[in-house]
Amino acid sequence: MQHSILIVDDDKLTRETLSRALSDTYTTFAVGSGVEALELLQSEPISVVLADLVMPGMGGMELLEHINKLEHRPMVILITGQGTVDSAVEAMKKGAYDYLPKPINIDRLEVLIIKAIEAMKLRDENVQLKRKFIERYSDAAIVGKSPEIRQLLAQVEQVARTNATVLIEGESGTGKEMIANIIHYNSDRSLGPFVKVNCAAFSEGIVESELFGHERGAFTGALATKKGRFELADGGTLLIDEVGDLPPSVQVKILRFLQERTFERVGGHRDLKVDVRVVSATNQRLEELVAEGRFREDLYYRLCVVKLRVPPLRERSQDIDVLSSHFLSHYSETHNRGITGISEEVRDLMRKHPWPGNVRELMNCVESMVVTATDKVITLDNLPEHLLSKCPAMHSDTDQGGALAAMERKLIAETLEQTGGDKPEAARILGIGLRTLYRKLERWGL
Structure with missing residues (x-):
């Protein structure tokens, strides 16, 4: 051309x-x-x-x-x-x-x-x-049909096209960073930079430099002038993740920026002005930190012009099935496994699990099952051990003190006697996976 x-x-x-x-x-x-x-x-x-x-x-x-x-x-x-x-x-x-x-x-x-x-x-x-990225982070990027997630997405859509400062609260693994991505890539700043900083990843002495940059010679090891995340985000959005971990000295500087839109680099004496939208996220309750004197009240209200709460997975349990299917399709393609489904028995157990690690835990669980599956459909044999041990619902039917557990124990023992101790054959007759049989034998000491 x-x-x-x-x-x-x-x-x-x-x-x-x-x-x-x-x-x-x-x-x-x-x-x-x-x-x-x-x-x-x-x-x-x-x-x-x-x-x-x-x-x-x-x-x-x-x-x-x-x-x-x-x-x-x-x-x-x-x-x-x-x-x-x-x-x-x-x-x-x-x-x-x-x-x-x-x-x-x-x-x-x-x-x-x-x-x-x-x-x-x-x-x-x-x-x-x-x-x-804009297409990837449309509101369709959040998988779910529960009223809780639909309400959240409606709020996100309303807020995204403004320049309002946003605070995103939610437990670890709920998808706070995904919400921040959707806000940026659906805003008028979508073609500008989207810069992220995790405050929990840096010590008090370093986080200030990461955010605001430093001048040459500002401290030992500062061999050259460095731009901070605020400067790098000029014309775009800055996500301050784990904002509750900000040290008091840095809280003051962020408050000044939100009030005056100016800041100084560490060791600098010149005001710098940038056009940055601030979105912050935390898995802590900032109101409680304010009450305890660990977070500035004036900064809290500056950050919290709009507050979005991302619900934990246990509060939107009806999304577990659709999320599981979404992750199954994704990881089956990623790992070239050709897995086509999840057995109803596994789905039932997943619905009952409290998912303390939220969507991230579910995602990792599905990936593990996809990788270890030996058939086209995921069964109990593929369920991660940690999930079995942490989910009370998965033990309720096999409680050693229950009549059902006693009957099951007797049936397995009789089947093993019938097969002469041939465990694969016993598993086939019982209609359960071999791994499941071994778990039950270990639990009952058979």
């Missing part, structure tokens, strides 16, 4: 000279004003615009502003005369790729165009990747 170059200059000789120089490599268009350039951009797929900074009517700077609003933006290289270099540098801050002073060096121009086209390709690939 041959790329197209648009030359915008009120000087006819400059337009003709540049067109001749570039026409062997590119498809070239040449116009004498910014207005003509915008008209042509509506109909032609231009890769690079070469625009004179100073022209009658619409100059290069104003043209750049209009180009920045286009869905398919070409790269812009400004052509500058003497005394306009400072303006060209300012234009680069507003999105121009580069500038070239007059008289124009054709060799240098050709190199700049090549680099600009490569930069455009990378930019467009990045946009496509982010759009895939």
Whole structure:
């Protein structure tokens, strides 16, 4: 594919000279004003615009502003005369790729165009990747049909398109980070950066630097200036995970940012201003931390403009089946296993399990069963041992003191006697898996 170059200059000789120089490599268009350039951009797929900074009517700077609003933006290289270099540098801050002073060096121009086209390709690939994330993190990304999860998603949809600060509360494993992803990728900031920081992962001395950055020499080991997560998230969203673990000194700095939208790097003396939406998450009850004096009340109210609570799995147990099927399909494909279903006996036990680890525990459980399954359908033989030991519902029918357990023990003992101790044959006659038989034998000491 041959790329197209648009030359915008009120000087006819400059337009003709540049067109001749570039026409062997590119498809070239040449116009004498910014207005003509915008008209042509509506109909032609231009890769690079070469625009004179100073022209009658619409100059290069104003043209750049209009180009920045286009869905398919070409790269812009400004052509500058003497005394306009400072303006060209300012234009680069507003999105121009580069500038070239007059008289124009054709060799240098050709190199700049090549680099600009490569930069455009990378930019467009990045946009496509982010759009895939937007699709991935639509509200359909949350699997469930319970009233609790539907209500949460309705709140998320309402909040996402605002710039409100959001606090997400919920137990570990409930999907708080997924909710934060949905908020970002369904907001007007979706093509901007989404930066995450887990406060529990850093010591008090490091978390401040991670969030706000530091200047060279700010502390031992600070060999160079480093941008913090707030700067990296400029134009996008910052997720402060485990916000309840923030040390008091850092709480003060975050409060200042939320109030004034400015901060200083560690060891710095200059105010920095960024456009960042703050979303925080915690598995603790911040109201209780405030009451205990461990979290600033004023910061709590700043973070909690909107509070979302992600319900634990035990409060939306009707979602267990649909989640299990979703994870089964995902991991069967991921591990190339071809597993087609989960037995009703296993599903019944999964419905009764309290799932203290929430969705994350269920996800890991299903993956384990998919990996260990020897048939197309998951059976009790594939149930992880930890799940058996932690789920009272799974032992209720086999309590040694119960009549049912006694009958089952007697039946197994008689079957083993009948098969002469052949356990695989006994399991076949009893209609249970071999692993299940071994568990029962071990439990009863047979």
